[in-house]
Amino acid sequence: MKFKWLLAALLGLLVAACAPNAALMSETGPRYTAEQSGPEDYKLGSGDKVRLTVFNEATLSGEFSVSSTGALSFPLIGDVAANNRTIQEITQETQKRLADGYLRDPKVNIEVVTYRPFFILGEVKSPGQYPYSTSMTVLNAIATAQGFSPRAERKVAYIRRAGAAQEESFRLTPDLRVSPGDTIRIGERYF
Known part of the structure; x- marks a missing residue:
């Protein structure tokens, strides 16, 4: 009788050890809700592809990928750090750098083409x-x-x-x- 009880207890412990730890498992939080944040809150990273549009400057506009170093390489202004930054932050920096000796009052739009x-x-x-x-x-x-x-x-x-x-x-x-x-x-x- 003691042997059966001991065997049952060991089997129970084995099953509990193999099961996922429910105490460490999340069941709520931002991953379980429809995305509340829009594209303006999205932080870029390596592998993302964006479309840069500079108003009335077709030669400066195009599609660019975030490199493995986390930078976007744009015409005239060179590399702009993009890793862990929002589209709005990159747009403001790009406009500022284009206005610094290249264009008068540049209008820049950047959008994510491919995540x-x-x-x-x-x-x-x-x-x-x-x-x-x-x-x-x-x-x-x-x-x-x-x-x-x-x-x-x-x-x-x-x-x-x-x-x-x-x-x-x-x-x-x-x-x-x-x-x-x-x-x-x-x-x-x-x-």
């Missing part, structure tokens, strides 16, 4: 790098990667924000959002 990709790995059928689209959810990302593998844990997603050192665990709901540059990992279920 940096997200990455998905683990128990999905086709892990890899995929293009980000606005208002994307983790379930959309999983569908983009051709769905769950047969061994996938379907209740938890692990997300590491671009530039972060550690991933966080989140309860997988239809409202869980992806950000550009995120790395999503779908774990394996054990039973």
